[in-house]
Amino acid sequence: xxxxxxxxxxxxxxxxxxxxxxxxxxxxxxxxxxxxxxxxxxxxxxxxxxxxxxxxxxxxxxxxxxxxxxxxxxxxxxxxxxxxxxxxxxxxxxxxxxxxxxxxxxxxxxxxxxxxxxxxxxxxxxxxxxxxxxxxxxxxxxxxxxxxxxxxxxxxxxxxxxxxxxxxxxxxxxxxxxxxxxxxxxxxxxxxxxxxxxxxxxxxxxxxxxxxxxxxxxxxxxxxxxxxxxxxxxxxxxxxxxxxxxxxxxxxxxxxxxxxxxxxxxxxxxxxxxxxxxxxxxxxxxxxxxxxxxxxxxxxxxxxxxxxxxxxxxxxxxxxxxxxxxxxxxxxxxxxxxxxxxxxxxxxxxxxxxxxxxxxxxxxxxxxxxxxxxxxxxxxxxxxxxxxxxxxxxxxxxxxxxxxxxxxxxxxxxxxxxxxxxxxxxxxxxxxxxxxxxxxxxxxxxxxxxxxxxxxxxx
Numbered sequence: 001x002x003x004x005x006x007x008x009x010x011x012x013x014x015x016x017x018x019x020x021x022x023x024x025x026x027x028x029x030x031x032x033x034x035x036x037x038x039x040x041x042x043x044x045x046x047x048x049x050x051x052x053x054x055x056x057x058x059x060x061x062x063x064x065x066x067x068x069x070x071x072x073x074x075x076x077x078x079x080x081x082x083x084x085x086x087x088x089x090x091x092x093x094x095x096x097x098x099x100x101x102x103x104x105x106x107x108x109x110x111x112x113x114x115x116x117x118x119x120x121x122x123x124x125x126x127x128x129x130x131x132x133x134x135x136x137x138x139x140x141x142x143x144x145x146x147x148x149x150x151x152x153x154x155x156x157x158x159x160x161x162x163x164x165x166x167x168x169x170x171x172x173x174x175x176x177x178x179x180x181x182x183x184x185x186x187x188x189x190x191x192x193x194x195x196x197x198x199x200x201x202x203x204x205x206x207x208x209x210x211x212x213x214x215x216x217x218x219x220x221x222x223x224x225x226x227x228x229x230x231x232x233x234x235x236x237x238x239x240x241x242x243x244x245x246x247x248x249x250x251x252x253x254x255x256x257x258x259x260x261x262x263x264x265x266x267x268x269x270x271x272x273x274x275x276x277x278x279x280x281x282x283x284x285x286x287x288x289x290x291x292x293x294x295x296x297x298x299x300x301x302x303x304x305x306x307x308x309x310x311x312x313x314x315x316x317x318x319x320x321x322x323x324x325x326x327x328x329x330x331x332x333x334x335x336x337x338x339x340x341x342x343x344x345x346x347x348x349x350x351x352x353x354x355x356x357x358x359x360x361x362x363x364x365x366x367x368x369x370x371x372x373x374x375x376x377x378x379x380x381x382x383x384x385x386x387x388x389x390x391x392x393x394x395x396x397x398x399x400x401x402x403x404x405x406x407x408x409x410x411x412x413x414x415x416x417x418x419x420x421x422x423x424x425x426x427x428x429x430x431x432x433x434x435x436x437x438x439x440x441x442x443x444x445x446x447x448x449x450x451x452x453x454x455x456x457x458x459x
Contacts, residue, residue: 014046014047015043016120016122017042017120017122017279017283018039018040018042018046020118020120020286020300021039021043021283022035022286023289023290024286024289025038025286025289026289027289027290027292028289038286041282042282044278045276045278045280045281045282045283046275048275049271049272049279051271051275052269052270052271052272052273052274052275053268055271056264056265056268056269057268058264058268059262059268060265060346062248063235063265065248066235066236066248066258067235067239069239070235070238070239070240071238076339076342076383076387076399077341077342078347078379078400078401079346079347079399080127080401080405083399087130087133087134091130091133091134094133094136094137094147094150095126095129095130097150097151098129098133098147098150098151098154099154100151102128102151102155102158103119103155103158104151104155105152105154105155106118106119106154106158107295109156109159109437110295111294111295113437113441114441114443115163115437115440116298116299117158117162117301118290118295118298118299118300119159119301120300120303121301121302121303124181124182124183124303127183127400128154128404128405131400131405131408131409132150132154132408132412133146133150134390134409135390135408135409135412135413136149136150136412136416138390138413139412139417140422141422145422149429152429152433153408153429156433157183157404158301161185161404162181162185162301163440164189165179165180165185165189165358166179166299168358172307172310172311172361173310178283178299178300178302178306179299179301179302180302180303180304180306180307180354181303182302182303182304182354183405184304184347184350184351184355184375184379184403184404185403185404186378186407187354187374187375187402187403188304188351188354188355188358188375189358190371190374191355191359191367191371191372191374191375192358192361192362193362193371194359194363194367194370194371194374195358195359195361195370196362196367197363198363198366198367198370199359199363199364199365199366199370200363201364202364202367203364203365204311204360205314205356205360205365205368206312206314208365221267221270224266224269224316225262225263227316228262228265228266229258229262231262232259232261232262233255233259235258236254236257236258239254241254244257245257269315272305272308273305273308273309275305276305276309279302279306280306283300304350304353305353305354307358308354308357310357311360311361311368314353314356314368315353315356317356317360317365317368317372318353318357318359318360318368319349319352319353319356319372321352321369321370321376322348322351322355322376322379323343323345323349323376324373324376325372325375325377326341326343326344326348326376327343330342330343333380339387341380341384341399343376343380344401347379347401348379351375351401351402351403352372352375355374355376356368358371359372378403379401379402379406382403382406383399383400383406385406385410386405386406386409386410387399389412389414390409
């Protein structure tokens with residue numbers, strides 16, 4: 001029963017999101033037909049999003065194989081799924097318990113603090129629970145103390161990080177209908193800050209003027225296809241036909257295979273966007289029930305592709321320049337005595353694309369370019385610094401790929417090592433979280449009082 005609840009239900013993101021939609025619709029006392037329709041469409045939207053990601057990742061894996069063979073690169077390849085799979089044998093039970101109670105803490109904090117965010121990206125919740133379990137266990141924590149501490153840390157991150165991004169998310173979407181619940185938040189925040197710093201008077205990526213003869217490039221699917229076709233074919237020439245045709249394409253001509261992989265990538269992006277649109281159209285209205293009854297004024301925190309439809313051009317620009325920054329970082333890391341982090345196409349696509357959207361929101365085209373490059377450098381250097389903190393897991397050839405995992409892991413690991421005493425660590429952690437939440441409550445009250453005073457003066 002525990003396995004059914006923890007792994008098969010709560011561990012399946014589509015079902016988790018569907019359950020929240022179901023609860024929201026029931027709390028609104030919708031009729032049977034609307035409850036069934038809304039719940040199934042919410043799950044279906046997430047399934048479509050996942051199907052698009054599967055198609056896209058398969059294409060990126062082929063590109064990674066070609067790239068690694070062409071340039072004979074040896075190093076650590078960040079991959080969240082891989083590192084979590086390796087950790088499950090030793091930390092599976094701890095991960096499951098921290099994930100479950102972390103979600104409970106998330107709801108409690110959303111209810112009693114000004115941070116009204118419900119984190120709905122289930123797989124990232126599991127990844128962060130796994131990281132926290134590894135760090136705390138390596139630091140000597142065990143049993144109930146570890147589970148309670150880990151759950152409080154996870155639940156706090158699930159409300160604080162969406163809150164960190166919300167001013168920029170609101171700027172992108174024009175509303176507070178949803179937040180971003182994805183543990184690449186520090187990369188997106190940095191991208192938005194860089195965009196604000198460098199992008200004064202820079203036009204939006206969505207205003208790029210295209211000659212009439214090239215109007216077909218305004219179609220996102222076409223522009224993505226052409227961009228990826230160029231990348232695939234250039235790398236294919238460096239890789240050579242023999243490796244591609246013997247190891248990847250099953251005998252299909254290497255150029256034909258590369259071209260079809262580019263189109264497969266574009267198809268994956270198209271499917272993801274379709275899934276996001278369906279998911280948002282159902283989850284936002286359904287979530288109103290939870291917002292009104294369980295956690296008043298709560299906001300669903302969704303996966304990073306949720307912002308992709310708001311700036312299609314920035315998605316591709318962000319991916320490309322984040323990857324470029326990853327390539328440059330790969331040559332700088334060994335000069336600093338750090339492990340080589342081979343740019344993983346999956347983290348650079350998803351976080352780079354989102355960083356491009358955030359950078360564009362604050363700094364237009366310049367913001368999208370330099371903001372996504374900042375993200376690319378961040379997810380190259382931080383994983384290298386995280387490796388020593390992971391203990392034996394740091395020698396498995398892979399690590400966590402997104403910025404928040406590295407930031408949390410490095411801070412927690414070094415804080416535990418520095419303090420040495422578990423009691424001192426818990427006291428400082430508790431004091432820090434209390435200060436954050438109390439400070440936020442005071443700031444909210446001051447803001448509300450200011451708004452009240454301004455309204456009275458206007459009257």
